[in-house]
Amino acid sequence: MPTVYVNNTPVEIGADERLNCIQVAQRAGVEVPHYCYHPALSVVASCRMCLVEVGEKKPDGSIAMQPKLFPGCQTPVKDGTVVVCDSDKVKAAQKATLEYLLLNHPLDCPVCDQAGECGLQDYSYKYGRGYSRLNENKNIKPDKDYIGDQITLFTDRCIICTRCVRFTREVSGTGELQLINRGSHEEIDIFPGEPCNNKLAGNVVDLCPVGALCSKDFLYEQRVWWLKTKNSVCPGCSTGCSITVDQNDDHLYRLKPRTNLLAQGYFMCDEGRFGWKYIHSEKRLTAPQQKQGSQQSAGLWDQVFPTAKSALEQAVKAQPSRFAAIISPWSTVEEAFLLAKTLKDLSPEVTLALGPVRSGEDDVFPKTVTGKPPAQVKFTIRGEKAPNRKGVEQVLQHFQGEVIPFDTIAGQVQQQKFDGLFVLNADPEVAWCPEFVTAAGKLKLLIVEDFLANPLTDAATYVFAGGAWAEKDGTFVNHAGLAQGIARALRGPGEARPDGRILWELAGRSGLFRAATVRQEISKEITAFAPLILGDLGEQGVMLSSANNEPAKEAALAGSAAS
Amino acid sequence: MPINESDVTWVSEPKMNFWESTFLPAIFQGLKVTASHIDGHTVTQQYPEEPVKLPMHYRGVHRLNRDDQGRVKCVACMMCATACPANCISIIATEAPKNDPVWEGRDKYPASFELDELRCIYCGMCEEACPCDAIELTHIYDLTGKTREEMIFNKDKLLSVFDQTKDSGVDPVRTHRGKLSGTADFQSLPPLAPATSVNPDDRSAKASSPGVISR
Numbered sequence: 001m002p003t004v005y006v007n008n009t010p011v012e013i014g015a016d017e018r019l020n021c022i023q024v025a026q027r028a029g030v031e032v033p034h035y036c037y038h039p040a041l042s043v044v045a046s047c048r049m050c051l052v053e054v055g056e057k058k059p060d061g062s063i064a065m066q067p068k069l070f071p072g073c074q075t076p077v078k079d080g081t082v083v084v085c086d087s088d089k090v091k092a093a094q095k096a097t098l099e100y101l102l103l104n105h106p107l108d109c110p111v112c113d114q115a116g117e118c119g120l121q122d123y124s125y126k127y128g129r130g131y132s133r134l135n136e137n138k139n140i141k142p143d144k145d146y147i148g149d150q151i152t153l154f155t156d157r158c159i160i161c162t163r164c165v166r167f168t169r170e171v172s173g174t175g176e177l178q179l180i181n182r183g184s185h186e187e188i189d190i191f192p193g194e195p196c197n198n199k200l201a202g203n204v205v206d207l208c209p210v211g212a213l214c215s216k217d218f219l220y221e222q223r224v225w226w227l228k229t230k231n232s233v234c235p236g237c238s239t240g241c242s243i244t245v246d247q248n249d250d251h252l253y254r255l256k257p258r259t260n261l262l263a264q265g266y267f268m269c270d271e272g273r274f275g276w277k278y279i280h281s282e283k284r285l286t287a288p289q290q291k292q293g294s295q296q297s298a299g300l301w302d303q304v305f306p307t308a309k310s311a312l313e314q315a316v317k318a319q320p321s322r323f324a325a326i327i328s329p330w331s332t333v334e335e336a337f338l339l340a341k342t343l344k345d346l347s348p349e350v351t352l353a354l355g356p357v358r359s360g361e362d363d364v365f366p367k368t369v370t371g372k373p374p375a376q377v378k379f380t381i382r383g384e385k386a387p388n389r390k391g392v393e394q395v396l397q398h399f400q401g402e403v404i405p406f407d408t409i410a411g412q413v414q415q416q417k418f419d420g421l422f423v424l425n426a427d428p429e430v431a432w433c434p435e436f437v438t439a440a441g442k443l444k445l446l447i448v449e450d451f452l453a454n455p456l457t458d459a460a461t462y463v464f465a466g467g468a469w470a471e472k473d474g475t476f477v478n479h480a481g482l483a484q485g486i487a488r489a490l491r492g493p494g495e496a497r498p499d500g501r502i503l504w505e506l507a508g509r510s511g512l513f514r515a516a517t518v519r520q521e522i523s524k525e526i527t528a529f530a531p532l533i534l535g536d537l538g539e540q541g542v543m544l545s546s547a548n549n550e551p552a553k554e555a556a557l558a559g560s561a562a563s
Numbered sequence: 564m565p566i567n568e569s570d571v572t573w574v575s576e577p578k579m580n581f582w583e584s585t586f587l588p589a590i591f592q593g594l595k596v597t598a599s600h601i602d603g604h605t606v607t608q609q610y611p612e613e614p615v616k617l618p619m620h621y622r623g624v625h626r627l628n629r630d631d632q633g634r635v636k637c638v639a640c641m642m643c644a645t646a647c648p649a650n651c652i653s654i655i656a657t658e659a660p661k662n663d664p665v666w667e668g669r670d671k672y673p674a675s676f677e678l679d680e681l682r683c684i685y686c687g688m689c690e691e692a693c694p695c696d697a698i699e700l701t702h703i704y705d706l707t708g709k710t711r712e713e714m715i716f717n718k719d720k721l722l723s724v725f726d727q728t729k730d731s732g733v734d735p736v737r738t739h740r741g742k743l744s745g746t747a748d749f750q751s752l753p754p755l756a757p758a759t760s761v762n763p764d765d766r767s768a769k770a771s772s773p774g775v776i777s778r
């Protein structure tokens with residue numbers, strides 16, 4: 001095993017791992033401060049924050065150090081490399097670099113959105129000096145508030161790390177951003193009339209280590225230290241990007257991507273990033289509803305739920321073959337399992353079907369000038385706009401042996417093959433076809449569990465007010481079979497309850513719904529879900545089948561090699 | 564654990580002598596202290612007939628300062644709201660309109676600034692936290708209102724407290740900096756050598772041949 005020495009600690013690295021000094025120091029638990037280096041982008045070694053002392057341990061035990069400092073991001077390590085990150089020389093260099101970076105920085109932290117999660121603040125505090133020696137006027141460049149529809153630039157805060165430029169060139173492939181002018185007059189800019197509006201544009205805001213590029217959506221909404229963060233998964237498409245949900249006082253403020261090489265890598269698309277607004281929409285269902293006569297009225301859970309539950313049980317008992325349930329691909333595995341199990345326990349003759357899956361063309365990045373597909377795909381926005389089709393299908397497959405697509409069951413409903421229907425929906429943009437809604441409205445019993453009012457909930461006999469994905473615990477299985485946990489980050493409005501709890505109570509179980517326990521139960525009952533046995537899926541998630549594991553691992557390796 | 568008998572020292576009251584047992588010396592001693600205070604100097608303040616004299620550091624009702632151009636000095640950084648232990652400050656920030664001469668040089672200002680004077684414990688943390696000296700506690704202490712809502716001071720009210728107190732003599736505007744970042748205000752600058760020079764105790768300078776460190 002090749003061994004690298006970081007601050008005198010030996011670190012073993014893999015025989016064919018290609019690491020730089022920053023990565024190897026990370027393994028040793030040593031932080032090498034860096035700005036321009038990002039594992040998903042090419043290395044330019046321009047910020048000089050990562051300067052370290054590099055040397056080599058000779059076979060005779062002596063160590064030959066290079067006389068000058070080297071940028072750690074650009075210096076690969078091999079067997080016997082010695083990296084020193086804490087010598088006085090390195091510390092002095094870090095201090096000097098930060099002093100240079102701050103020369104023209106406006107130091108307007110109080111009004112800067114990045115304050116609290118800013119690379120410049122953190123490193124200045126840790127490695128910098130507490131005062132500036134610049135007696136001249138700062139070179140203040142005018143702000144550019146239109147870099148894109150979602151992006152604004154505080155030009156004077158930029159430290160010219162060019163991460164954003166490299167992102168648009170290498171990952172989105174659209175190349176809108178560039179540096180103009182030279183020296184201390186360098187600025188980030190767009191070509192006139194060519195704003196940065198690509199579908200991955202929001203990522204430049206995350207990439208920016210300082211508060212130069214800011215998201216207009218989040219601008220001045222909250223101070224970041226007030227946000228409470230939970231790990232989750234973006235439900236926007238079947239890629240299932242790992243994200244964090246930032247919330248305060250039960251109001252969602254932003255979503256940010258979380259690094260997960262098994263899922264998407266480092267980024268997320270703007271549709272997912274800004275597409276959560278429906279969570280606070282006016283159309284949220286805030287209480288369960290019950291139809292009396294032709295009038296629907298909101299009620300209390302204690303009243304509506306027991307009536308609905310017994311109506312459901314009666315309907316299934318009366319004629320099980322004329323009862324069906326539709327489970328949305330936006331539901332979690334736990335919810336699908338609880339509903340399917342409850343109904344199949346009542347009678348195996350109940351029909352279970354998959355809800356409507358919105359699908360379309362995959363969109364791959366980087367974009368090329370010619371419009372041809374890229375040689376190496378770095379990000380895919382999947383056409384299938386559902387986070388958990390795979391997971392729900394596995395559950396249906398287990399309970400029924402087949403997956404009935406929505407079109408089939410909708411047709412059967414329209415042919416009046418059923419008397420009762422339970423629709424579990426969590427897709428905010430579901431477009432029920434009018435014929436289906438009319439036919440479903442005529443059924444003897446229509447129970448709809450959803451979180452947004454839509455024509456189907458208007459037609460329902462009973463409506464259960466469920467939760468949006470950010471309000472519930474559960475599991476989503478992405479296109480590659482990666483099961484990732486989502487977490488309840490905020491509480492829903494009014495009386496809305498997370499769907500898992502509603503279905504847990506519908507199943508007549510005692511105690512509280514707990515996703516991890518249900519997950520363990522599922523793993524014991526359904527072989528496909530056996531890897532979930534621990535209940536906890538960790539930050540990265542768990543691959544469902546080993547067959548699926550290989551491509552994902554390769555992708556992960558390719559991802560890290562590309563970095 | 565019981566106390567060991569050998570560790571206990573028994574003491575008894577000292578015997579009083581004749582004069583002591585008459586208590587007269589003690590009485591005269593007390594009268595002497597009383598008499599020393601009869602010198603015409605009063606400490607009682609005739610409030611409310613006479614206004615109280617408060618120390619300079621008195622912490623009363625807040626005000627929001629104005630800058631030289633009369634704009635609200637507050638930049639809506641929410642440091643005060645973060646520091647406030649009583650959680651009584653709520654601010655809604657907004658972007659200062661670009662290309663508007665009124666807001667020249669400003670990025671952000673408070674669209675709404677509310678301070679619940681009833682909830683406040685007058686600790687002064689907000690004043691201490693404010694990086695632009697925008698919020699200050701004044702000498703106003705007699706604060707009344709008919710409803711609780713009235714006691715939630717909004718931005719206009721807090722600015723009017725500024726207008727009311729700025730010339731009162733006891734509530735001077737503490738600084739006129741009114742801009743962010745005070746790092747340029749350091750007067751003496753400790754020297755630092757260039758980053759790349761090798762100083763004598765550098766490990767590479769100490770080595771037998773420069774640049775090579777032997778184990």
Ligand code: SF4
Binds near residue numbers: 163165208
């Ligand atoms: S805007 Fe941000 S990411 Fe882009 S070069 Fe400047 S500091 Fe780097």
Ligand code: SF4
Binds near residue numbers: 678683
């Ligand atoms: S004085 Fe103390 S309690 Fe009152 S607003 Fe300021 S920080 Fe809050």
Ligand code: SF4
Binds near residue numbers: 641692697
């Ligand atoms: S700390 Fe000062 S500048 Fe910041 S919000 Fe409070 S009053 Fe305004």
Ligand code: FES
Binds near residue numbers: 035045
């Ligand atoms: S991170 Fe190495 S030079 Fe910027």
